[in-house]
Amino acid sequence: MSILYFLIGCSILMALIFLLAFFWSLKNGQHDDVHTPGIRILFDDDVTEEKSDKDHISQ
Amino acid sequence: METQSVLNQAVCYHCGDELNLSKITYDEKEFCCIGCRNVYQFLSENNMCNYYAYNDNPGSRIAGLGHFEYLDEPTIARQLIDYTDKENTIVTFYIPAIHCSSCIWLLEHLYKVNQAIFNSRIDFLKKQVTISFKHQQISLRKVVEILAGIGYEPLISLQDVVKEKSNSVNKSLILKIAVAGFCMGNVMLFAFPEYFGLSELEKNFQHLFGWLNLAFCIPVTFYCARDYFKSAIASLKHGMVNLDTPLALIIAVLFIRTTVAAIFNTPSFADTLTGLVFLLLMGKWVKQRTYHHISFDRDYRSYFPIAINVLKEGKEKPTSINEIQVGDRLLIRNGELIPADSILLKGEAWLDMGFVTGESDPQQKVLGEIVYAGGRQIGEAIELEVVKPASQSYLTGLWNKENYKASSKTTNFNDSVAKVFTITVFVIAFASAGYWYYFNDTIKAWSAFTSVIIVACPCVIALSTPFTLSAILSVFDKKDFYVKNTDAVEQLATFNTIVFDKTGTLTSTEEANIHFTGKLTEYEEMLVASLLYQSSHPLSRQVLKTLQVKKILETEHYEEVPGKGLKASVDGVEVFAGSKRMMPFSINAKENGGVHIVINNEYKGCYTVEQQWRKNLNLLISKLQHKFKLALLSGDTNKDEQYLKLVFGENMQMLFNQSPHEKLNAIKQKQFHGEKVMMLGDGLNDAGALKQSDFGIAVTDNINNFTPGCDAILKGDSLHYLPNFIQLSKDGLKTIKICFAIALIYNCVGLFFAVQGTLYPLVAAVLMPISTITIISFTSVATRYFARKNNLI
Secondary structure (H helix, E strand, O other): OOHHHHHHHHHHHHHHHHHHHHHHHHHOOOOOOOOHHHHHOOOOOOHHHHHHHHHHHHO | OHHHHHHHOOEOOOOOOEOOOOOEEEOOEEEOOHHHHHHHHHHHHOOOOOHHHHOOOOOOOOOOOOOOHHHHOHHHHHHHEEEEOOOEEEEEEEOOOOOOHHHHHHHHOHHHOOOOEEEEEEEOOOOEEEEEEEOOOOOHHHHHHHHHHOOOOOOOEOOOHHHHOOOHHHHHHHHHHHHHHHHHHHHHHHHHHHHOOOOHHHHHHHHHHHHHHHHHHHHHHHHHOHHHHHHHHHHHHOOOOOOHHHHHHHHHHHHHHHHHHHHHOOOOOHHHHHHHHHHHHHHHHHHOOOOOOOOOOOOHHHHOEOEEEEEEOOEEEEEEHHHOOOOOEEEEOOOOEOOOOEEEEEOOEEEEOHHHHOOOOOEEEOOOOEEOOOOEEOOOOEEEEEOOOHHHOOOOHHHHOOOOOOOOOOOOHHHHHHHHHHHHHHHHHHHHHHHHHHOOOHHHHHHHHHHHHHHOOOHHHHHHHHHHHHHHHHHHHHOOEEEOOHHHHHHHHHOOEEEEEOOOOOEEEEEEEEEEOOOOOHHHHHHHHHHHHOOOOHHHHHHHHHOOOOOOOOEEEEEEEOOOEEEEEEOOEEEEEEOHHHOOOOOOOOOOOOEEEEEOOEEEEEEEEEEEEOOOHHHHHHHHHOOOEEEEEOOOOHHHHHHHHHHHOOOOEEEOOOOHHHHHHHHHHHHHOOOOEEEEEOOHHHHHHHHHOOEEEEEEOOOOOOOOOOOEEEEHHHHHHHHHHHHHHHHHHHHHHHHHHHHHHHHHHHHHHHHOOOOOHHHHHHHHHHHHHHHHHHHHHHHHHHHHHOOOO
């Protein structure tokens, strides 16, 4: 059962890594704006393709 | 029927404005004006028509381009730029026009317009865009001109909105919450086996768990809860007790008991300690919630441009307003603001002092006369000599006065309760400890003493206030009433006098009735409409909308004089429209403002714009009349006194022709007589009074417009909810008091165990979350109930 000592150590270490990851993300400004990225992801990226298609046809 | 007509109504493809006669068709789409069409054309040439795909009519109308020459001046540009190196520059602008996802799309695809702009990012809620560009290929001025050209002119004013909003305070709080939450989670994990009873095998771990718990409690006590200790010590130094004092005491006691438990291998209070600190910090976070997109601390600097043209040796040089010195010669163009008190040297000055006095008719100034800062020149360019620097002018003096209310020394409910609370807890703690000591049970005495302090935790009071008030805050903002912070909500319940401004507060700035004083034949109306059709001035467009004509006639020799009016020969007939100064001969009409019309050298009359009273004004006043003392302070003339007496009743105090300083003094006088004053105003002319009053509400028709510094911003359409808002905040205080009563019941249960010295940590660990959950759910239910009762949901 002494393996539990090792596991407890592991669990705390894991949790600490996540805590540090959160610190890093906060410092990095990832939580400064939580609204815009949600809208940004919905934009299509097709405009450039359309343009190249048109060029193709005209040639 | 009505929806049908709305659907059929033609609107501008770009800005969504109603189309009238003057529509322009381009690319099979209809536009209301050249400006909108140009933006569309520009976007379609750059292959950016996706802008119109995400929303219908996403654009906003372009109000006329500003001058950005000053951005070429390195000293001024440096104030705006966030970062620059050899190649790249990063700058952040505040753009009020940002309002939908199309805006985000367009502004984040600026690189399609110009390759030199390689990155642009929007923060939607703050309405800010951060642009990175190669400054060797494109200048800052050009970037701003591109933005302005597509309808997103950044607001560049003397008060830098972007840089003043730093959220470092909030960040450190979030860090503390993260640490407390992390520790709480881990402590709970180690505390669980104890809750379910330990088997023989698990007993081996108990010692380890005790020390681990202590290790987690150290950062919670000394980092997360540091502010409570600081605040408690500071208040004790002043011989006072605030809510943080008992909280700090409890945290200290819990920490000591956890340490003792770790040493003697007994059950510990670590889970209560970490849970308590975590919840308290959450309460603090809820309390700090603010609106990103609204600033409550604006002053005159937001209204002033960042730079102005100074004439040096006959040459114009854009100069930062902070650097303007006495004796400098300024050049003010049509529509520009006078930044400092000065003497008029050259040109015909017609100043719109609406900003300062609330009086909208422009005033004429003669050469050598002093013109005050805040006036807006209408008409030709004028030259001025500065007599006082911008920071000391008559207008800015409103902000520099030091005799404003001392920052809220009003003790709130919490702090007054805390005092009684602390004393009671100490009396009980000492009494129970004394009792057990008398019976020679030292261990029980110590246990009872600490348990009483732990169990009588005022954390419920610390939590109920922020949760209730922030729930009220969010009810308010659904009705377009934006209160600065939770403390202000509490203050809202305590007034006995309400003072109104008239123009812009009781009247609407957006809706206006247009009347014609004379009479026009159908043909003459057509002449006028054809003339106005040529102009993009807002007044022309407003009048044009009221004219129902069948066709537009041919116009020749069209001329528009800025600030004065229009003239042209329409269908061979001379037509003049505009202010009196525009007319070919002097006119003895009693109306000063408005659009006067002369056709064929004959005065026909005047289109007057009448302010519209806000809807439900009567209802609002009759509701308030019984509960509050009302008063009116207006910068305008007393032309509406009769009507106002009808609404407000004969006995109300009404003061007209009040200057901003007189308004301020009137408020001060009321406060001197012991009244608690709420002031409702709109413009810069009310700024002093709003700041002086105990609670200033800025009324505006557009939340994105600039409002003077205040405690709350209210949208004009919601003005009639004011009595409901006040009632809800009163109900909120009632809710907090009920919470307090509930908390007392829990405390009594806890105390029952505590005084006997048998408070097992498990009881404390269960009691605290249960009471917290009860309180938080009660506050949200009660707030919803009261909001519904007050017709706010």
